[in-house]
Amino acid sequence: MTIVADKSILLVEDEAILALYEKNQLEQGGYQVTHVTNGENAINLILKEEYPFDLILMDIDLGKGLDGTETATQILNHREIPIVFLSSHTEREIVKKTESITSYGYVVKNSGFTVLDASIKMAFKLFEANELTKSKKEHLETVLHSIGDGVIATDKEGKITRINPVAEKLTGWTHEDGIGLEINRVFNIINVKTRQKVENPVEVVLKTNSIVALANHTVLIAKNGSEFQIADSGSPIKDLNGETKGVVLVFRDITEEYNVQSRIAKQANMLNNVLDAVIGTDFNHRINYWNKAAEKIFSWKEEEVIGKNILEVLKTEFLSHSIEEVIRKVNHEGSFIGEAIQYAKNGEIRNIEVNLVLLNDESDLPSGYIFVSRDISERLIALKQIKESEAKLTQIIESAMDAIISIDVSKQIILFNGAAEKMFGYDARDIIGKPLDRLIPEAFRKQHDKHIDQFKQTGVSRRAMGALGEISGLRSNGEEFPIEASISQITVNGESLFTVILRDVSVRTLSETKIQKLLIEKENILKEIHHRVKNNMSSLFTLLSLQANSQEDLSIQTILYEAAGRIKSMIVLYDKLYHSETDNSVSIQNYFPAICHEIVSIFPKNVSIQLEILEESIELNAKVLSSLGIILNELITNSMKHAFVDHANPAINLKITKEGTSIILEYSDNGKGIPESVSFQNTPGFGLQLIGMLTDQIGGKIMIDRKDYPKFLLELPV
Structure with a gap:
């Protein structure tokens, strides 16, 4: 929420009387206002950073020196700050010029304080929304790239929309190569014993609309043929309305854990330094090993639990099975991997990941169990934040009125918002993964590819709306139409991603034709007005002159001549x-x-x-x-x-x-x-x-x- 009293405004206005009036109105409205008369002084104040201005009200005509648009351009090169332009001009070319610099507002002078105040508050809201979107997107990217597990996200059709670095390493597929592919092509999993395909968790989540854990003994086959024993789960990605928009698949390599499970009883003394809780029991569930991590996670000391039944010590609620079902699966299959809610001795609740393994003696008879668990509470919180951030980011992108399209370095489409669907007539599901050329008339494709390559080489992060000039788009029905575009680029893992924001100006082009016609009519009206104004001024001059000539008092006569002279000069x-x-x-x-x-x-x-x-x-x-x-x-x-x-x-x-x-x-x-x-x-x-x-x-x-x-x-x- 924008609080007016906390907002400081820099007013750049060369007309002293008008500036005094505007400053007085703004201060009565609760703003803190600093006034300068020219662009050079405004730039110096911003560069000194002694005054924490929240917004700049910029007159376009500033007399000698820099004009308002030049001043705004130099300020924005040093600092991100909302700028609202003030002007007596309403010509389209002037308004368009300011929009190519910044789009926080354009207010015609003498529109009244209500209009000015509303424009200022709207500029604050737009600026806050832009900063929030930028912050949340950076946070989302940081979390995805720093999390220790592999993460793959898909849309509701099961096509991949994101692959993080750990997932790239395990699957052998890069983010760029995997985007738009079916999940089964990248996430190829089989049962380690039967070597048969395992139903993909993404497909199960989309069917059941619920969290699904991977089956036991699941092996991931990478692109180069390498195999990894993996564990984890798939969860639905829901929007703010609760509708499933895709799936996030989180997995980790447990190959080492899987191999160690058979030897864990003999190596128990080495496990006190691991971060996972390791608990050993006999076949009757009596505890015979309890490592340091178990003490930390469950708040029970080793001496308090040795010899006791683990089912009585630990209150464990598995998410997908009852305890009895878990024990039966372990006895039958040899192991179980899943998530559970664990209550510690002090009553605290932990989200844990459990790996339960059946131990056999030298005669291959069951002799006990190894219970390995990990506290995943922080990871679940991070995943929740990822889902919420992605849902909010998606909501912002989808609610934008301009078309937003992102492409990778190979110029394949990876993002296509709702406004783009309406503008081009394509469903996002049909166009994601396709080349950008589909949206460009054939005659302009080579030139457009060249412009993108040149933009990449410049290293410039963005070009404003209209900086590329008016270009053409191609709808799905073959119709060509004029558009304006801005473009930006970011680098992720050394690869460039480009985002264009497009605006259909076909309606505006028709409007400009109408405006030209209206301007001709306006010119004719102005000629008539000129004729009437000139006649009125001449009549006033004549009346003053006649009145002066009729006066006998020389002082009155002189005053009337002075007034007539001023009118005559006009x-x-x-x-x-x-x-x-x-x-x-x-x-x-x-x-x-x-x-x-x-x-x-x-x-x-x-x-x-x-x-x-x-x-x-x-x-x-x-x-x-x-x-x-x-x-x-x-x-x-x-x-x-x-x-x-x-x-x-x-x-x-x-x-x-x-x-x-x-x-x-x-x-x-x-x-x-x-x-x-x-x-x-x-x-x-x-x-x-x-x-x-x-x-x-x-x-x-x-x-x-x-x-x-x-x-x-x-x-x-x-």
Whole structure:
């Protein structure tokens, strides 16, 4: 469960006011929030690892430097952390670009805190689920490879799905060679006395849906003809609904134990160092030998049990037979191997594995029994954990909406989830063990094989969704369809295993065609909206100008002219953007002459405009130009209000030059000058305050230079 109060969020947002608003909302929602304005600072915080952030809210547009997607890519190269993108953009290509980096969320700005909070919590849940799946899978693989017994798992058709290293050694079949084969082909067992085939425990488990022990005197014949006396059992693998999905077969080599049983009475004094409990009795079940391991497992000291009847000392409940049946089998067949529940002297319950052997004297007459047992409680717990982990892992894979397919190094399919069945039209039972080529159109098979081989050589562990581009799949009915894919690889026992996650994009392709049509319609609507907005702004400008002209009070008239000038700067920029061939930008050569003449024309005074603008074309985006337009309006308005009182030939001068990576705007007039008392640090009016704030917002610097003649100098990096 995700606890909000414990979650720390790194907010990467270059807009100070918007960041303050988002930070305030998140903190009111119970999150701990740290804010940075650019990608470089975000990366530095993550690399220092001083702040244990749980999630990153990443604005896509971050001004100069790295954008949000580049920043996210570099962060994910150093640390696994959920990243939710924030943007005002809803274009498909931008959303698709973020999905190729990470898929924890994309939130459109101004969607409201409820949407943002829900997206954050969903990202936490996805991240926790991914980490849980990874941990459980690694745990399952570790247990399977470290357990001392041979383990073979099958599906409900008796086809092999997993072979651990011990089973590989005993059967002679590698994991890769055995996957998909019938169990009888790999696990070939016979009776040691009759040399006849023994019914395979997997088949018995699938019939009875219960745990089954191997028959006595069972011999495993390996692929190279070697033989091993084995013992153990088969158990059903059940899903969370209790349905049997396969069988796990656990066995061990007891060849040595089997051979030793006939000599155990003579070698009893050597058995105190073994880990298995060894107990010797006469034919009447009176105990005559009790080793150290028996003392440890059953909590009875040797001196407490010697001479007593073992049936009275030990309370043993065999899982498959009664004690009487076990004794009869031993007397008739010579031995018995099985599992039992054992009660120790202190009342503790042990799960034990029992090997009971009949001893004969030199005349070949029965003289007693040897009882060898092993505490398998921990092994049973491990097996239970394996079954539970595998069931949960299977549940997660089967519940995935994307198709998940795993192949071995020979490109044979070893995993095919439910979504893959729906996508390709194959039943997993029919496609497991078959080549991956069946799912790829013939024209692309050689190219696809080459891509997998190249990916293996790179050593890269994974490639994200969409990194392979759009490829084609082949359904069972022969239909080709477009898909997106991600691929990952792991190495097990030196062999590479590949997993691909596939997404059917045929529906999306149709949707994109519809979207293109809608975009054309949207463009026509925008043209109409532009026409109406321009008319409305022009009407507002006209009303303010008329109102100003009708005023006798010069101060009110000036205020109205100022407002009209600000609107006029917006009208000019809006018109230039609409007719601009570039996206959201206008050249300064096109914008500044127009705005200067338009603003000056608002006022009744005739003023000469002297422009000196560099010839090199420089494009600036609308956000910067909007601020520059308002700044220029304030400067011209100040000149018109204060500089040209009783002046016969008023003039305004605007000079734009470039120095290095910056452009320099120099504004001056030939009026009475700027008083020494006026500065950006000490200004009585709103105009200079607004100029200072807008200059900071666009990352520029502005000053009043009184050397030679009074002028305003604005430096702006481009």
